[in-house]
Amino acid sequence: MKARVLLEDNSLFYGESFGAEGAWVGEVVFNTSMTGYQEILTDPSYCGQIITMTYPLIGNYGIARDDFESMRPHAQGFLVREFAEYASNWRNEMPLAQFLKEYGIIGISGIDTRMLTRKIRLHGTMKAVLTTGDESLQELKERLNTPLMRDQVARVSTKSIHVYPNTGKRVVLMDFGVKHSIVRGLAGRNCEVVTVPYNTSAKEILRFRPDGVVLSNGPGNPKDVPEAIYTIRQLLGKVPIFGVCMGHQLLALACGADTEKMKFGHRGGNQPVKALKTGNTVITSQNHGYAVVKESLQGTGLEVTHIALNDGSVEGLAHQSLPCFSVQYHPESAPGPRDSESLFDHFEKLMESFAQKGESIHA
Numbered sequence: 128m129k130a131r132v133l134l135e136d137n138s139l140f141y142g143e144s145f146g147a148e149g150a151w152v153g154e155v156v157f158n159t160s161m162t163g164y165q166e167i168l169t170d171p172s173y174c175g176q177i178i179t180m181t182y183p184l185i186g187n188y189g190i191a192r193d194d195f196e197s198m199r200p201h202a203q204g205f206l207v208r209e210f211a212e213y214a215s216n217w218r219n220e221m222p223l224a225q226f227l228k229e230y231g232i233i234g235i236s237g238i239d240t241r242m243l244t245r246k247i248r249l250h251g252t253m254k255a256v257l258t259t260g261d262e263s264l265q266e267l268k269e270r271l272n273t274p275l276m277r278d279q280v281a282r283v284s285t286k287s288i289h290v291y292p293n294t295g296k297r298v299v300l301m302d303f304g305v306k307h308s309i310v311r312g313l314a315g316r317n318c319e320v321v322t323v324p325y326n327t328s329a330k331e332i333l334r335f336r337p338d339g340v341v342l343s344n345g346p347g348n349p350k351d352v353p354e355a356i357y358t359i360r361q362l363l364g365k366v367p368i369f370g371v372c373m374g375h376q377l378l379a380l381a382c383g384a385d386t387e388k389m390k391f392g393h394r395g396g397n398q399p400v401k402a403l404k405t406g407n408t409v410i411t412s413q414n415h416g417y418a419v420v421k422e423s424l425q426g427t428g429l430e431v432t433h434i435a436l437n438d439g440s441v442e443g444l445a446h447q448s449l450p451c452f453s454v455q456y457h458p459e460s461a462p463g464p465r466d467s468e469s470l471f472d473h474f475e476k477l478m479e480s481f482a483q484k485g486e487s488i489h490a
């Protein structure tokens with residue numbers, strides 16, 4: 128079945144539908160990972176967005192639930208160059224097409240993803256309308272006026288508290304749309320993980336007597352969850368904090384810094400980041416469209432620990448006197464390189480030293 132994509136700059140792409148039928152308006156973002164479409168589709172940080180993969184062949188290893196980063200897909204549209212109808216992998220449980228259909232997600236193949244990506248790089252992230260229907264061009268243009276979602280965190284965050292019991296440190300995980308691999312990263316270090324909804328108060332969080340608090344990744348603009356910024360501000364200094372991606376942005380906002388929307392963001396498994404203290408470069412997994420404004424850090428007590436080598440943007444922060452640090456990239460990878468897993472060990476050490484001396488170990 129034919130399908131179309133109309134971009135905000137009026138470019139029209141034709142392709143073949145391989146997922147659900149219907150129409151959807153969202154922000155189109157491109158991801159440069161060569162593998163990992165299952166982790167990407169199920170990453171709640173993509174809630175409501177339309178993803179285009181720059182790698183040209185997608186779907187060839189099918190779908191295996193063990194690779195999911197949450198219980199269901201969250202992206203609403205998936206644009207690819209070539210879709211592999213037959214999956215060939217011993218772990219395959221169902222074809223990608225069936226998975227997209229089951230969850231009502233539009234998939235379109237035959238798109239010139241190179242041209243689409245170049246347009247996004249040139250003009251910045253754009254809205255698009257996808258359709259498998261036969262609406263007129265005028266109708267599609269009108270649909271582009273649909274405002275984008277702003278309540279994604281409330282949609283994807285847990286509604287109730289979950290405890291993953293364990294023998295090590297107790298970590299409260301503020302869930303803004305957490306990826307399972309963050310829980311795996313903590314559980315792999317024997318942490319007991321208490322996952323709480325995004326709007327849980329500081330008082331409720333401290334009632335768990337946590338050794339540390341992790342601020343998860345999540346979709347949308349961090350400024351759309353002011354209640355979480357308020358909560359984090361109240362937790363500062365009382366408990367070690369580790370922020371990942373959205374968590375990093377929220378920590379910065381809680382300390383008084385600012386965030387901004389990037390032109391087209393960073394999404395992929397090959398993003399080079401420099402650690403300023405050691406001078407080492409790590410290749411990281413990323414998925415973000417907002418960034419912390421470097422100039423806004425003055426007077427907040429936060430200092431830049433990592434920068435993106437492609438554009439110099441802020442990739443890591445640590446507080447000069449309080450036990451908190453954060454990264455804009457994904458130490459849990461999934462999908463992507465595992466160069467940065469040791470950040471979970473760093474957090475464990477931070478919790479240990481805070482428990483013993485009530486001090487930060489960054490220095």
Ligand SMILES: NC(=O)CC[C@H](N)C(=O)O
Binds near residue numbers: 346349371
């Ligand atoms: N993966 C994330 O946590 C993304 C954070 C935020 N939604 C952004 O786009 O910048």
